[in-house]
Amino acid sequence: MAQIEASQLARISVRGIVQGVGFRPFVYGLATRHSLKGWVCNTSEDVKIEVEGEAEPIEQFYSDLKTKTPPLARIEDIAISYHPPIGYETFEIRDSVADEGKYQLISPDIATCQACLSELLDPHDRRYRYPFTNCTNCGPRFTIIEDMPYDRPKTTMSYFRMCPQCQAEYDDPLDRRFHAQPNACPKCGPQVELVDSHGDLVIARGEAPKQTQDEIPRLRSEQAPQSHSDPIASASQLLRQGKVLAIKGLGGFLLACDATNDTAVKELRQRKRRSSKPFAIMVSDMDEARRHCYVSPEEEKLLTSPQSPIVLVRWKEGSSVSREVAPNLEYLGVMLPYTPLHHILLRDTGLPLVMTSGNISEEPIAKDNDEALRRLAGIADCFLVHDRDIYSRYDDSVTVVERGESQVVRRARSYAPYPIHLTFKAKQVLGCGAEVKNTFCLTKHNHAFLSQHIGDMENMETVEHFDNTISLYERLFRIEPEIIACDLHPDYLATKYARELAQSGRKLIPVQHHHAHIVSCMADNGLEAPVIGVAFDGTGLGTDGHIWGGEFLVVDYHSFRRAGHLEYLPLPGGDAAIKRPYRIAIAYILSLLGEDTLDAVVALSRSSVIASEAKQPQLAFTEQLNEVEIEVIKRQMERGINSPLTSSMGRLFDAISALIGIRGEIDYEGQAAVELEMAAYACHCEERDSSLTLGTSAGISDKQESYPYYIVEDKGLRVVQLADLLSAIIEDLQQGTSRGRISLRLHNTVARMANEMCHLIADETGIKQVALSGGVFQNRLLLRKTASLLESYGFQVFTHKQVPCNDGGISLGQAVIANFAAD
Numbered sequence: 001m002a003q004i005e006a007s008q009l010a011r012i013s014v015r016g017i018v019q020g021v022g023f024r025p026f027v028y029g030l031a032t033r034h035s036l037k038g039w040v041c042n043t044s045e046d047v048k049i050e051v052e053g054e055a056e057p058i059e060q061f062y063s064d065l066k067t068k069t070p071p072l073a074r075i076e077d078i079a080i081s082y083h084p085p086i087g088y089e090t091f092e093i094r095d096s097v098a099d100e101g102k103y104q105l106i107s108p109d110i111a112t113c114q115a116c117l118s119e120l121l122d123p124h125d126r127r128y129r130y131p132f133t134n135c136t137n138c139g140p141r142f143t144i145i146e147d148m149p150y151d152r153p154k155t156t157m158s159y160f161r162m163c164p165q166c167q168a169e170y171d172d173p174l175d176r177r178f179h180a181q182p183n184a185c186p187k188c189g190p191q192v193e194l195v196d197s198h199g200d201l202v203i204a205r206g207e208a209p210k211q212t213q214d215e216i217p218r219l220r221s222e223q224a225p226q227s228h229s230d231p232i233a234s235a236s237q238l239l240r241q242g243k244v245l246a247i248k249g250l251g252g253f254l255l256a257c258d259a260t261n262d263t264a265v266k267e268l269r270q271r272k273r274r275s276s277k278p279f280a281i282m283v284s285d286m287d288e289a290r291r292h293c294y295v296s297p298e299e300e301k302l303l304t305s306p307q308s309p310i311v312l313v314r315w316k317e318g319s320s321v322s323r324e325v326a327p328n329l330e331y332l333g334v335m336l337p338y339t340p341l342h343h344i345l346l347r348d349t350g351l352p353l354v355m356t357s358g359n360i361s362e363e364p365i366a367k368d369n370d371e372a373l374r375r376l377a378g379i380a381d382c383f384l385v386h387d388r389d390i391y392s393r394y395d396d397s398v399t400v401v402e403r404g405e406s407q408v409v410r411r412a413r414s415y416a417p418y419p420i421h422l423t424f425k426a427k428q429v430l431g432c433g434a435e436v437k438n439t440f441c442l443t444k445h446n447h448a449f450l451s452q453h454i455g456d457m458e459n460m461e462t463v464e465h466f467d468n469t470i471s472l473y474e475r476l477f478r479i480e481p482e483i484i485a486c487d488l489h490p491d492y493l494a495t496k497y498a499r500e501l502a503q504s505g506r507k508l509i510p511v512q513h514h515h516a517h518i519v520s521c522m523a524d525n526g527l528e529a530p531v532i533g534v535a536f537d538g539t540g541l542g543t544d545g546h547i548w549g550g551e552f553l554v555v556d557y558h559s560f561r562r563a564g565h566l567e568y569l570p571l572p573g574g575d576a577a578i579k580r581p582y583r584i585a586i587a588y589i590l591s592l593l594g595e596d597t598l599d600a601v602v603a604l605s606r607s608s609v610i611a612s613e614a615k616q617p618q619l620a621f622t623e624q625l626n627e628v629e630i631e632v633i634k635r636q637m638e639r640g641i642n643s644p645l646t647s648s649m650g651r652l653f654d655a656i657s658a659l660i661g662i663r664g665e666i667d668y669e670g671q672a673a674v675e676l677e678m679a680a681y682a683c684h685c686e687e688r689d690s691s692l693t694l695g696t697s698a699g700i701s702d703k704q705e706s707y708p709y710y711i712v713e714d715k716g717l718r719v720v721q722l723a724d725l726l727s728a729i730i731e732d733l734q735q736g737t738s739r740g741r742i743s744l745r746l747h748n749t750v751a752r753m754a755n756e757m758c759h760l761i762a763d764e765t766g767i768k769q770v771a772l773s774g775g776v777f778q779n780r781l782l783l784r785k786t787a788s789l790l791e792s793y794g795f796q797v798f799t800h801k802q803v804p805c806n807d808g809g810i811s812l813g814q815a816v817i818a819n820f821a822a823d
Ligand SMILES: [Zn+2]
Pocket: 112, 113, 114, 115, 116, 117, 134, 135, 136, 137, 138, 139
């Protein structure tokens, strides 16, 4: 009788990413193992479980449920209650129950798992070399979902009817493919084809190639298939010949070429109209990654994670990857294959491949076959296409490991649409984001759904992509925003979009750009208490009408106070100056040190004495310089015509980069500052030598190794004066100090400046928590130095993790602030 008395019923509710990730079969297996009876069922908001049995097995079951979850599942919330037993006789998986208005979290797309990879490479498996192999632990999710609940008819797989074998896997609760919605095999699933730029078939599966034998050289690899009637094998041959291929992936088309072939990479750059912005590469495995880069254990963990993002890692000197892939950079963006198609292609090719978004300059990534053929015709020689449609377009995510932690720099594939968790119960708000690197953010309950990287809002294609993706998120997560947040800048297309939306009676909340940056960092770290916000950024409109970007703020979710900033300096020509940093250098010298100093600098750089860097004798600063332009700049400054004032830290880095001859004109956003960082970084590494894996050492050892500046205070507002700094740099130039050394000293100075300002603000406010945000903190050396210095003085420092520190994180900050502003 004791046995019956011990028997009980437990009701369990599990929330999080628990659907479409093999969770029910996992529960079924657990219940069976612990000899429990009952059922498991998906509802619109959770997975419900009832198990009946003795207390101890139930306890073990409950513990296993939490600790042994399948790799893709994420439990956010779990609750259990005990009841008298009902007398279940079996354990079963019950049909899903749909519920209006409720929403579930959606799993992002996930890289091919080990089990699927083994099948893919096994010549005896029915999925040998089948490029759409997947299971409940891996494969496409978000990119193929049209609506919820997540079921095959509501995905782009609805077109394919499963063969009996696939159906049997799909129906078997103990199979790895139980309810794997994209389940497919060579008999019943999508197929690839190789087509030329006119869309004419070159090779379909099983067909003989049109080319003659000469055009398709023998494959080097022994394991490659003997038949030429294999589109992927043929594509790999073309890549080996130096051709550019467009390859349909998960979230869109990628452009690929041999990363070790200078000519091929240059050709791709020319066709894509992207002269020097770095490309990412894909390598077949970790061994290959290590051949080209220094990879720390944390970086390896990130590279091989189910998200399989691009990781920026330190490039080895002797790597065979062409320097054209990332000109003048010390870091290389590397990723591993994340779909079966990539695995086969990389193995067949036997080379690291450039993999870059399939677009021209900054347009959205192409996703449909017709669209790709139209838009990429002038770029790709051939197209590896397939017939599984992409519903939602997204790019590859970019990450770094800094100070031992991973940080997302571009948040897209495999990260979105997983939400950021908020510490408060949010209203339904839409944050429309910024102009460049746009994302939007929708909040509901304790979730902030930050969109994937949308792109620069400069053309109609991107705005359309933005609009469509907002609709998709609203539909998937059942959100109807009542409040719309936007940037203060009236000319941003995202701001205009927000204003239009608000005309339908919804409340509009404009948010200052750097307030949004800091709150984004706070929300990223789950902080609510006030912080000192250090926002080092390129451009953001301030409340006084000037361009901010070197800001020290006291911030909470409701409001902010500007406690300090870099002094205002002119930006003659506005946006034109941003593309030509040498103009900024001229303007800064003129306004801080006067004409005589400018003359002296020009004379110095024309005499071209820069010690220890004989290979670049001429300062880029003066290469573009002529008297007429200097006169124009002077006039613009005097009259204040098209010469806005800025306190931007990004512009200070640009100006110094131009001044010391690193980069006077740029091809991509941030280039001058990035190359300045690289110069400092090389110098920094030489010194510490040593830390190949980028140790955390960042101490600023010697006061000699930084420049003077001073801070003036007026009614609680502190302004950093830069004349001494600029003057000292010019002195260093005159003495022949190397660029690397000057750059390193500048980094040290800015870190010291941040530390000193934070001390002044902490003395006044008592706040010891500092949040670092803004695009300038993509500068890893600066981030490391600033954070370490602040920490060594007892500050608690918060940096970005799940959300970019650049403008990709703005929409989160906007949405959070609007939640509180609307009270
Ligand atoms: Zn799998």
